[in-house]
Amino acid sequence: xxxxxxxxxRQADWEKLEQLLTDKKKPARDGNEHDxxxxxxxxxxxxxxxxxxxxxxxxxxxxxxxxxxxxxxxLYEARHTPLRAITAYxxxxxxxxxxxxxxxxxxxxxxxxxxxxxxxGAIQVHPDFVYTVLDGETVRQVESMYNPGSEERIGRTWxxxxxxxxxxxxxxxxxxxxxxxxxxxGGLPAGLGTLxxxxxxxxxxxxxxxxxxxxxxxxxxxSFVAGHSALELNAxxxxxxxxxxxxYAVIAPGRRTRLRALREESRHAxxxxxxxxxMFFLAAMVEAFWSPSPLFPPETKYVVGLIFWVLVLxxxxxxxxxxxxx
Numbered sequence: 001x002x003x004x005x006x007x008x009x010r011q012a013d014w015e016k017l018e019q020l021l022t023d024k025k026k027p028a029r030d031g032n033e034h035d036x037x038x039x040x041x042x043x044x045x046x047x048x049x050x051x052x053x054x055x056x057x058x059x060x061x062x063x064x065x066x067x068x069x070x071x072x073x074x075l076y077e078a079r080h081t082p083l084r085a086i087t088a089y090x091x092x093x094x095x096x097x098x099x100x101x102x103x104x105x106x107x108x109x110x111x112x113x114x115x116x117x118x119x120x121g122a123i124q125v126h127p128d129f130v131y132t133v134l135d136g137e138t139v140r141q142v143e144s145m146y147n148p149g150s151e152e153r154i155g156r157t158w159x160x161x162x163x164x165x166x167x168x169x170x171x172x173x174x175x176x177x178x179x180x181x182x183x184x185x186g187g188l189p190a191g192l193g194t195l196x197x198x199x200x201x202x203x204x205x206x207x208x209x210x211x212x213x214x215x216x217x218x219x220x221x222x223s224f225v226a227g228h229s230a231l232e233l234n235a236x237x238x239x240x241x242x243x244x245x246x247x248y249a250v251i252a253p254g255r256r257t258r259l260r261a262l263r264e265e266s267r268h269a270x271x272x273x274x275x276x277x278x279m280f281f282l283a284a285m286v287e288a289f290w291s292p293s294p295l296f297p298p299e300t301k302y303v304v305g306l307i308f309w310v311l312v313l314x315x316x317x318x319x320x321x322x323x324x325x326x
């Protein structure tokens with residue numbers, strides 16, 4: 001569709017939205033004629049995305065961007081207190097933002113999970129392959145942590161200074177959010193840092209998992225990681241998603257300057273990182289208080305881990321769909 005036909009097709013809705021925006025009434029609250037406001041606003045957001053992707057004129061993009069900005073302010077400032085905004089984000093807004101970036105999500109997942117699975121499988125065939133990723137001392141430390149003969153050490157790290165779960169909770173938050181932030185910020189140098197951290201972390205985790213599986217420490221290792229894996233691993237993938245968004249803005253800004261493209265895309269990326277940070281926090285809670293618990297057998301932990309995977313994937317596939325328009 002060329003620009004002229006696009007404008008003729010959508011002009012009436014833009015004018016209607018502009019009329020509602022100039023009305024002193026709050027479109028989210030007052031009057032039956034304003035019931036269409038949210039749908040008009042979302043349709044204009046879609047039109048703006050199309051105009052940018054099709055490289056339409058700067059004048060048209062600026063007009064649509066102004067409408068979207070004014071609409072966002074009027075719609076959401078009228079509707080949401082901070083608490084309600086947070087609730088709406090958790091209830092489905094986070095999932096909606098992730099689905100809008102599904103191409104980057106798939107790319108990030110492939111860059112992380114494929115090296116993980118390939119390394120895990122390769123070590124089952126060639127056990128010494130673990131030493132291409134881990135040095136001998138690291139291998140010994142990992143084996144000591146998950147040795148079935150010393151279960152009181154499961155889930156501990158060799159750097160740990162305290163035996164309390166609370167201290168481990170703090171350690172996991174620091175460690176996990178550090179991985180997430182590096183993966184996200186690595187998108188700034190044209191996405192190269194994000195690519196490195198996704199592949200490195202997938203390969204490293206796959207090497208640890210593959211080695212412990214190969215030497216028969218499956219019960220202690222997999223029962224420990226089962227509970228928090230859905231939250232932690234997918235939080236790494238979403239950190240990569242946000243980082244790839246930054247990198248793509250630098251590489252392919254379209255008709256925007258690179259600085260403007262980076263500024264606009266970083267806003268959307270940060271909206272994903274809010275939820276990702278919460279996932280890392282929840283993963284740390286599970287990892288510190290549930291995963292090392294000796295009160296439950298491995299079978300129970302596997303079931304709980306499976307439930308977490310279903311809930312996490314179900315949330316991102318279905319969350320907030322009742323609020324989306326065609």
